[in-house]
Amino acid sequence: MKKIICLILFLNLCGLLQAQQNSLLVKTDSAVSFPLSIDSFKIKGKPILGKAGMYSSKADGTKTASGQKLNNADFTAACNQFKFNTWVKVTNLGNKKSTLVRITDRTSKKKGAAVIELTRAAVGKLGFLKTGTANIKIEETLVTNSKLYDSVVEFEVIQEPIPQIKVKTVTDSFRITGKSVTGIASFYSTNLDGTKTSTGERYRNAKLTAASNNFKLNTWVLVTNLRNKKTVIVRINDRMHPRMKKKGRVVDLSRTAAEQLDFIDNGLAKVKVEEIRLISRTDTVPSLIILPDTLAIRPDTSLQISKDSVLADSVKKEDGVIYGIASFYSTKLDGTKTSTGEIYRNSKLSAASNDFKLNTWVRVTNLKNNKSIILRINDHMHPKMQEKGRVVDLSRIAAKRLDFLKNGLTKVKVETVPKGTRK
Numbered sequence: 001m002k003k004i005i006c007l008i009l010f011l012n013l014c015g016l017l018q019a020q021q022n023s024l025l026v027k028t029d030s031a032v033s034f035p036l037s038i039d040s041f042k043i044k045g046k047p048i049l050g051k052a053g054m055y056s057s058k059a060d061g062t063k064t065a066s067g068q069k070l071n072n073a074d075f076t077a078a079c080n081q082f083k084f085n086t087w088v089k090v091t092n093l094g095n096k097k098s099t100l101v102r103i104t105d106r107t108s109k110k111k112g113a114a115v116i117e118l119t120r121a122a123v124g125k126l127g128f129l130k131t132g133t134a135n136i137k138i139e140e141t142l143v144t145n146s147k148l149y150d151s152v153v154e155f156e157v158i159q160e161p162i163p164q165i166k167v168k169t170v171t172d173s174f175r176i177t178g179k180s181v182t183g184i185a186s187f188y189s190t191n192l193d194g195t196k197t198s199t200g201e202r203y204r205n206a207k208l209t210a211a212s213n214n215f216k217l218n219t220w221v222l223v224t225n226l227r228n229k230k231t232v233i234v235r236i237n238d239r240m241h242p243r244m245k246k247k248g249r250v251v252d253l254s255r256t257a258a259e260q261l262d263f264i265d266n267g268l269a270k271v272k273v274e275e276i277r278l279i280s281r282t283d284t285v286p287s288l289i290i291l292p293d294t295l296a297i298r299p300d301t302s303l304q305i306s307k308d309s310v311l312a313d314s315v316k317k318e319d320g321v322i323y324g325i326a327s328f329y330s331t332k333l334d335g336t337k338t339s340t341g342e343i344y345r346n347s348k349l350s351a352a353s354n355d356f357k358l359n360t361w362v363r364v365t366n367l368k369n370n371k372s373i374i375l376r377i378n379d380h381m382h383p384k385m386q387e388k389g390r391v392v393d394l395s396r397i398a399a400k401r402l403d404f405l406k407n408g409l410t411k412v413k414v415e416t417v418p419k420g421t422r423k
Contacts, residue, residue: 043089045140048081050115052090052136053107054123057347061335064105071119073331073346078105078117082140090116091137092126099125100141176222178275181214183250185223185271187258197238204254211238211252213245215275223251224272225261232260233276322355324391326364326412328399338379344395352379352393353414354386361421364392365413366402373401374421 055072062070066084070076082088082103091098101122107113116138120129128134193205199217203209215221215236224231234257240249251273253261263269316323334346340358344350356362356377365372381393392414394402404410 042142043139044142048115048138049093050136050138052092052123052126052128052134053114053117054129054132055117055119057120060345060347061343066104068104069335070105071331071334073121073334074119075099075101075122075125076104076119077101077122078107079103079115079138080106080109081115081138087141088116089139089141090118090122090126091139092128093135093137095127097125097127175277176274177277178219179214180272180274181250182226182272183270184248185225185251185253185258185261185263185269185273186244186249186267187253187255187264190255199237201237203238206256207254208232208234208257208260209237209254210234210257211240212236212250212273213240213242214250214273220276220278221251222274222276223253223257223261224274225263226270226272228262230261232257233278317355321413321415322391323367323411323413325389325409326366326392326394326399326402326404326414327385327390327409328394328396328405331396340378342378344379346396348395349373349375349398350378350395351375351398352381353377353391354381354383355391355414356416361417361419362392362414363417363421364394364398364402365415366404367411367413369403371402373398374417 055070055078057072059070060072064070064076064078068076077088077090079088084103086103087100088103089098089100099122101118105117107115107117114133116136118126123129126134126136188203188205188211190205192203195203197203197209197211210221210223212221217236217238219236220233221236222231222233232253234251234253238252240252244252251271255264258264258269261269261271329344329346329352331346333344336344338344338350338352351362351364353362358377358380360377361374362377363372363374375394375398377392379393381390385393392412396405399405402410402412
């Protein structure tokens with residue numbers, strides 16, 4: 001009787017797996033927080049069942065078997081069952097959470113070793129950080145739009161939105177002129193940050209720019225998400241691959257622009273793109289034309305700009321206490337040397353400052369929410385940052401504890417404390 005029951009359960013499982021393979025739309029949960037359509041990837045091959053482990057936090061910066069550097073903030077994994085750069089879907093059989101990772105490394109061949117070893121970011125999505133291991137299912141995927149897929153997956157962890165300051169709305173900030181186009185919008189992969197665009201400038205995830213084959217370079221356009229009516233103004237400084245045009249894409253946005261249109265989770269959005277002409281009223285917003293790449297219009301009609309020099313006047317020094325602006329390190333700096341000679345880590349509490357001596361212990365208080373943290377100064381900032389009103393540049397974990405990762409910048413109070421101070 002037991003054998004018959006086991007056989008029935010096995011056949012049901014096989015039928016379920018076959019149905020998943022034949023499905024054109026792959027259902028996901030919050031671990032992969034966007035609808036996976038035919039245009040993103042399809043499941044292929046037979047699933048593999050086994051145990052999953054995770055990388056040590058100390059493995060950051062080490063070379064993987066593929067020659068790439070390991071970063072626990074990325075969605076990558078080690079596995080001997082797939083070729084390098086293969087994308088696989090990993091499902092935690094205990095809680096049914098799933099995520100997608102790229103194979104960049106190999107696991108140990110010792111008996112009893114895990115079938116797959118995941119970065120800590122992927123493990124966090126699968127929900128077994130505390131236990132360190134889990135029973136999982138691995139399915140190979142066929143990515144039909146790797147540019148879209150890379151950007152969606154990595155944005156789950158890496159977020160560097162531009163800081164914004166609200167100012168009074170300007171009714172004549174721009175005028176719609178020229179043609180308008182309706183179609184599908186996508187956004188850049190984070191890996192493209194720093195690459196050259198068609199205008200010769202560098203693409204930056206944090207700037208409001210876009211690629212399009214429908215408008216001249218350096219044209220300003222208003223992009224409207226037709227689903228939620230949110231809008232953003234971007235400058236066309238790049239061209240899309242002709243294949244994207246065949247798929248109905250009319251614009252490829254920077255990550256910050258896609259975030260403001262609120263379709264990062266979906267990966268794609270139906271949009272209306274209208275050519276505009278910017279108009280500046282110097283008596284209200286003198287920096288409108290000076291900082292075009294960071295101009296954004298939201299549906300609530302509040303004009304938002306990012307201007308470091310506006311914040312520079314807020315730096316004050318009183319009896320060893322400094323008031324000013326705090327920022328945080330880029331994830332890409334993980335593993336680089338600091339001014340003290342030690343290695344910077346995103347996961348360690350440290351900071352850079354030009355207002356304190358190296359190895360000084362300080363308490364940093366976020367004046368917006370009164371959250372504070374004690375850490376050590378082990379690096380110096382670039383002089384340009386000081387000119388912009390920055391008094392401290394925090395590690396990412398420190399910025400997370402002060403709760404301003406989403407805002408990018410925050411006003412803080414920095415005061416020295418004796419070594420060993422805990423509160």
